[in-house]
Amino acid sequence: MSDTPVVAVVGSGPVGATYARLLLEALPDARVVMFEAGPQVTERPGQSVRNITDPDEKARARERSQGPQAGEFRASLGIPAGAVVEGMFTARQGTHLLDFGGEGSAHASNFPAAAAATNVGGQGAHWTCAIPRPAFSEMIDVIPDGEWEDLISTAEGLLHKQSAAFSDSPVGAAIRELLSREFGDELPDGYGVSTLPVAGDPQPDGTMRWAGADTVLGPLLDQGSDTAARFELRDLTLVRHIEHDGAHVRGVVIEDLRTGEQSIVEADAVVVAADAFRSPQLLFASGIRPAPLGRYLTEHHVVISTVALDGDRMADLVSDDELSAELARRAKNPTDPVAAVNRIPFSEPDHPYSAQIMYAETPPFPLPSDHPASGNRWGYVNMGYGVRKFPRVEDGATFSDDEVDYRGLPNFTIDYALDADEEREIEEATALLRRAGSALGTFIAEPRLLPFGSSLHFMGTMRMGTDPAVSVADPYSRVWGFDNLVVGGNALIPTANTMNPTLTSVAIAVRGARHLAEQLAATRAARV
Ligand code: FAD
Structure with a gap:
């Protein structure tokens, strides 16, 4: 461990933002470096694009969030901007289809509307902002009821809930x-x-x-604040690999998408919050392949x-x-x-x-x-x-060692029935x-x-649980078998869910961040 703990966060959506904020507030000398594959599309990083009042500016921010399927890349596939191609669904504004039909596209014929956003703030720059609480069997039973109330109300505070x-x-x-x-x-x-x-x-x-990721980051974006000085957000930076020895991570391999240059960033812990398909994809690419990875896919x-x-x-x-x-x-x-x-x-x-x-x-x-x-x-x-869709191991993404996607990461096929x-x-x-x-x-x-896929609420592909045979993460969101690799996002939700999942995922992240902060503080204290 370095003199001051460094945490690498992959993905700048509301969940990555939750880790950044809580870790920096809990650990007075820690640093957080957040890597985001997409561009910053709003003046304040991670702001909701819906707040932009100028229609042209709003349309441009959405287009820039639509990854390589937008703009020039789309034109290179012979698809005119805005065109609907037969056999192809269009994605919601600000998002891009995973199975877009071009070279390097994922395969999702049974889950055709599955989409992602690639921009600072992630899907949280485009979301509708509905944040109901889970209830009845939607609740996650590995989190004690007594603790849940505090986690969910903390999450509501971070997201500026308005009932x-x-x-x-x-x-x-x-x-x-x-x-x-x-x-x-x-x-x-x-x-x-x-x-x-x-x-x-x-x-x-x-x-x-x-609200967007900017709301969650809060003081980390206020220049001059103590936490802002210890927070770094690098946009257009793709994390390609997690460096590890099978039980402990050492950092990440990043690619600066502006220059193509690759480098290693060392870290005392890594948090992967890069959505429900691209997070398990990154784990797979890094040789971290527990059997339930990518499986148990649900949406509503x-x-x-x-x-x-x-x-x-x-x-x-x-x-x-x-x-x-x-x-x-x-x-x-x-x-x-x-x-x-x-x-x-x-x-x-x-x-x-x-x-x-x-x-x-x-x-x-x-x-x-x-x-x-x-x-x-x-x-x-x-x-x-x-x-609801009930979790079954047959549903989910299967990653390939033989085929890469448009980003050069292992491509995947989604099965869903x-x-x-x-x-x-x-x-x-x-x-x-x-x-x-x-x-x-x-x-x-x-x-x-x-x-299928239209909800944009994809869950289960890195589910949390108490049994490593049927879950990827433990009840503190740590990948089983690793002491300092944490995952976040809707992918952790193991239940059959009918409602918008972000509040639940932020609450799970609050628990994960508190635990990781305690762990990093304890490791440091043991060294001193
Ligand atoms: P994301 O917000 O998806 O962010 C993940 C980020 O990781 C992305 O920016 C991506 O580019 C980045 N990334 C991926 N791979 C890498 C890599 N290898 N290296 C670096 N960066 C990487 N949810 C609700 O609860 N209520 C709603 O009303 C609601 N409405 C929605 C409406 C729309 C139109 C959309 C698109 C989504 C909606 N959602 C809603 C879903 C909500 O936005 C997501 O649940 C939430 O954003 C998930 O947060 P996250 O941080 O886990 O992931």
Whole structure:
């Protein structure tokens, strides 16, 4: 161990940011070097791109996050910018498909919408910021209940949780009322229709400043602060290999993507938080290959629809003055159309689904001007149910020794299949969505199942647990068999989950970071 502990963090999303912040705050002389393969796309590193108000600037930040499939590389494949190629799905803005169909593309025909973001802040620069807590069987049983409350509330603090965002929106309240009339009697106490907690800071004008990795990094980005002086973020720097002896890591091999130059950075511990496919890929590339690595892949399937709110039903609950005030508030940030977020949470045994109901002034796709719902003054809801996938070893990524991807790392193939129970739950959720939509207005997009991978919430591929035969990481997120190699991200979640996972992953990272800080402090004390 060097005089001052050095920790290498791979990946600059919210989870890598959690490690950086907590380690530097706990260890007064430690240094953290964070490596990020993508570019910095916002002035403040890791900020949510949704906060950019200029539409051109926002589009450019998203394009630059889309990895090599964007811009010139995309053109080199013969695919014009913005084109949809037959047989190919387009990725959500700011992300790029893993199976993009070009040379060096991953193979994911059963999981075609799987995507990633490659930029400072990771997917956390593009996310919707919904941060519900896990409940019932979504909870991770290897973390004691008593400790969980503290971990999750610390995570909520790091992400600037707002449980009442848009709670003053009269249209949002009317949506809750209509859905409560439809479903209220069927839902248990405490798990009824409610506002969805989100990550961000409400502004005095009623808009939101959405949270990103910058929010989590907090003081580390404030020049002049003690922690900022000990924090270094290197963008466009790909970690190619973790140096280790089979039980202890010594550092990482990095490539500066601007120059192509490779070097070794020594570290006292390495934290890999490089998403649910690229983290296990890096471990595999480094010869760290426990059997469960990449396996037990889950997501929550998504059934989705869009509804134009019914004017008569809404007018019974919202006055004309209230609607005018709401429209004026939304006009302040026209490039961020979300104006209220509601939910129906997961509960057991009878409602093992989570619904996310986003109210927006504009539909998520252009409506022809002669469409009867075009220009609906009351607005639209885009809503979906998350449906669970149970972890099975057969589902997951298999990495190759014989084929490399476009980055020169071991390529992978994703296998993914549903059983009869999972198919049945998708049907049930689709029926619930039809009821929810009918309660609110008229469908302008009928309920449908999105292609697998569309949730962008990929879990299980480095699951935590107590048995190394079926998990990659121990309950403190350390890779089994290593004393100073820690993994982070949604990949650690071992449960069947229907809701947005980032809050859970940040809570797991809080536990991992506290433990790693204690360990580094103890090692140091033993040396002195
Ligand atoms: P990421 O944010 O994915 O960051 C990983 C980073 O590692 C990336 O920047 C990547 O470039 C980098 N990296 C990968 N390999 C290497 C390497 N070898 N060397 C160096 N760097 C590397 N979650 C929610 O909970 N709620 C939501 O409402 C929600 N909405 C979403 C909406 C969208 C459009 C998207 C894209 C995601 C959404 N998510 C949501 C998911 C959420 O963004 C992720 O759960 C979260 O960002 C995961 O954080 P992370 O730090 O683990 O990984």
